[in-house]
Amino acid sequence: MKVYQTNEIKNIALLGSKGSGKTTLAEAMLYECGVIKRRGTIEGKNTVSDSFPVEKEYGYSVFSTVFYAEFLGKKLNVIDCPGADDFVGNAITALNVTDTGVILINSQYGVEVGTQNIFRTTQSLKKPVIFALNQLDGDKADYENVMEQMREHFGNKIVAIQYPLQCGAGFNAMIDVLLMKKYSWGPDGGTPTIEEIPAEEMERAKELHQALVEAAAENDETLMEKFFDQGHLSEDEMREGIRKGLIDRSIYPVFCVSAAKDMGVRRMMEFLGNVVPFVEDMPAPETVEGLEVKPDSNGPLSLYFFKTTVEPHIGEVSYFKVMSGTLTPGVDLENITRGSRERIAQIYCVCGNIKTQVDKLCAGDIGATVKLKDVRTGNTLDGKDCEYSFDFIRFPEPKYRRAIRPVTESDSEKLMGILTRMHEEDPTWVIEQSKELKQIILSGQGEFHLRTLKWRVENNDKLPIIFDEPRIPYRETITKAARADYRHKKQSGGAGQFGEVHLIIEPYTEGMPAPDTYKFGNQEYKMSVRDTQELPLSWGGKLVVHNCIVGGAIDARFIPAIVKGLMDRMEQGPLTGSYARDVRVCIYDGKMHPVDSNEISFRLAGRNAFSEAFRNANPKVLEPVYDVEVMVPGDVMGDVMSDLQGRRAIIMGMSSDNGFEKISARVPLKEMSSYSTALSSITGGRSAFTMKFASYELVPADVQEKLLKEYAEKSQSED
Known part of the structure; x- marks a missing residue:
């Protein structure tokens, strides 16, 4: 295989909602480039993408697939990403290591919530975008309606490169307004017939061509002057103008394809090869220190590892992008992230599960290697005299939680090893071994996301597992001051145990003044603070302890x-056994014995005095509350609102966002357990939501009463 230089490499992410046809388009692209001799189908379970057993079982993409195409003397590295929102981490990763996003839209359904979400990601990362309207041969395909939706959602930067002469079963021809030619295909697609534009289409074609010329000229002053002087641009000038417009996101070209019939695919690839930006055209990525690193093949060697998979008969496969320098086999590198050394024995260019060994990869290229000792997703490996470190991928917060455990308890350690490995493959699977909840909590992007993991663990690793409802990390606190004392006394022959502690507790707030005087009943207690300890709690809040003892009591x-x-007691609150927080304690008196007093005696006395005071301080249970944003079509907004209100949500606001309704709410975590599934059911999968921890808030009185009763019954049964 030819060694491609940095100025011959283009990196592209293939994106779109579930069912938009990315896997089928990838097959057509590979076929057009001669990489495969026969196009596979999803039904036949023989595509280059979706090659893992779990993908064949469920019939949808779970992992991103890296492939390359040698086309028009260029190397196109393409990452085909899953469309389901549950697997959005793959799309986010792909966009971070590629330079252009090709977003597919199913012409039968138009702009979906998933399309919007992906577009927002390209926006935040400032990546060029090309749209491809797929399935124009579908019964419900409507080109004009979809174009109108796209202008409504994405603005007037939408510019048609092509339009179909007919949609539906009769789709077999389109007008290309960049080349001003008619393309038509036979029933089996493939190589088109290229003709002059029919007279009846010329007026519309000229109008769209003029709009395209103006959009291209806007991005270059020289082109703009020439356009004003001559009224037209050459094909090469238009390409240059469009390329500049792509880079600064002032133009979103729209193509027409039928991936299943291989119509329009080659023409779109010609555009990718001739027009979209090269690696070196895009803004340079920055290291964690803020240093820009341009893709220079003669620069110091640095690799960024963005993906890890475990493949049958091979083991761990690590995918990387050459950020700088030129990589050759046998080189020794330092893992800047983990502080270890690695030798890259072999390097490959990858097409799904087909790996082609190569002798060299230049800056900007994407490749893979195998059997590394200590490399994880997100690590940077550098050559001699290089200390670059990259950390630019930011994943969304998890939205769906389940407790996970093996059927056989003795397999717990084995399960943790499997989960750790799977987190390396997909960092949006988040694993927490919770000491507080006494559960292994698995968090992800949705029910399908976690169900996929369960299938893989049970079928690939042969380990039966159970999903349970996760416990809620409640917190306990107090709302008023209370006093208590406790004497611990024990005599069992010889030295005994004795300790007596008197203390006052009250709610703690940041910046409150030092304690002075407390009054309980008719008695006043004056405090003289000798020493203060502020103990930040790992679970949030503080415990503040004032030593107010005088006279050596x-x-x-x-x-x-x-x-x-x-x-x-802070670690196991008296009400529900949950962590307590934000309490101030004044230890003001007590007694000790010259012989029987020891540390354990005072530890027990302090614990029991605190428990009694806590119960008398009008204690409350706090629950975690999350900020939730839901994007829904307007026709189901009422149903979604009703469902949220049934989950004790407080609606914070509503707004319209490019044709969709956005609901902002604050919802208790307890009520979000099954929300992903419920929302999908209510809206027919046409919605999306995000959630992020906001704060701890008091639970309603009826909920607290129920929690206390459950804890009392549980404690009684354990006794």
């Missing part, structure tokens, strides 16, 4: 033991 050496006793 308790020796200073026992104060740490009392604080340990307080922390025991």
Whole structure:
């Protein structure tokens, strides 16, 4: 295989909603380039993409697929991404390591929520976008309607490169207004017949051509002057203008294809080869220190690893982008992220599960290697005298949680090993071994996302697992001051145990003044603070302890033991066993024994005094509340609102966003357990949502009463 230089490489992400036809388009692209001799089908389970068993089982893409095409003397590296929102992490990764996004739209359904979400990602990453209207041969295809939707959602930067002469079963021809030619195909697609534009279409073609020329000229002053002087541009000038417009996102070209019949695919590939930006045309990525790194083949060697898979008979396959320098086999590199050394023994260009060994990859190229010792997704490997470190991929917050456990408890360690490996393959699978909840919590982007993991664990790793409802990380706190004392006394022959602690607790807020005087009943308690400990809690909030003991009632050496006793109860609150937070404690009196007092005695005395005071301080249970944003079509907004309100949601606002309705709400985590599935059911899969932790809020009185009752019953059964 030829060694491609940086100025001959283009990196492209193939994007779109579920069912838009990306896998089928990838087959047609590979066929047109001669990489494969026969196009596979999803029904036949023989496509280059969707080659993993779980993808064949479910019939949809789970992983992104890397492939390359040698076309018009260029190398096109393409990453075919899953369309389902549950697997959005693959699309985000692909867009970060490629330079142009090709977004497919199913012409029968138009702009979907998934299309909008992907477009927003390209927006945030400032990536050029090309649209391809697919399935124009579908019964419900409507080119004009979809173009209108696209202008409504994406603005007047939408510019047609082609338009079909007919949609539906009769689709077999289109007018290309860039080349001003008519393309038509036989029933089996493939190589088109290229003719002059019929007279009856000439007026419309000229009008769209003029709009395209104006859009191209707008991006270059020289072209603009020539356009004003001559009224037209040459084909090469238009290409240059469109390329500049793509780079600064001032133009979104629209193509027409039928991927299943291989109509229009080769023409779109010609545009990708001739017009879209090269690697070196795009803004340089930055290291974590903010240093721009241009794709220079003569620069220091640096690789960024963006994807890991485990493949049968091969093992771990690691995919990388050459950020700088030129990579050859046998080179020793330093893993900047993990501080280890690696030797890259072999390098490959990849087409799905087909790997072609190569001798060299230049800056900007994408490749793979195998059997690395200590490389994870997101790591940077550098050559000698290079210290680049990249960390530019940001994944969305998880939206769906389940507790996961093996059927056989002894397999817990094995399960954690499998989950850790799978997180490397897809970082949007988030695993937490929760000490607080005493569960392994698996979080992801939706029910399908987690169901896919379950299928793989049970079928590939032969480990039966169970999903449970995750427990909720409640918090406990107090709402008023309370006083308590406790004497721990135990005599069992020889030295005994004795410790007595008197304390006052109250709610803690940041910046509150030092304690002075408390009054309970008719008695006042004056505080004289000798020492203060502020203990930030790993689960949020603080425990603040004031030593207010005077006269040596308790020796200073026992104060740490009392604080340990307080922390025991902060870690297991008296109400529900949840973590407690935001409490201030004043230890003001007590007693000790010259022989029987020891650390354990004061630890137990402190713990029990704190428990009694906590219960008398009008304690409350707090629950985690999340900020939720839901994007829905207007016709189902009422149903979605009703469902949210049934989940104790507080609606914070509503707005329209490019044809969709956006609902902002604050919803308790407890009520979000099945929301992903419910929303999909209500809207027919035409919606999407995001959720992010907001704060802890008091639970309603009826919910607190239920929680306390459940905890009491559980404690009684355990006793």
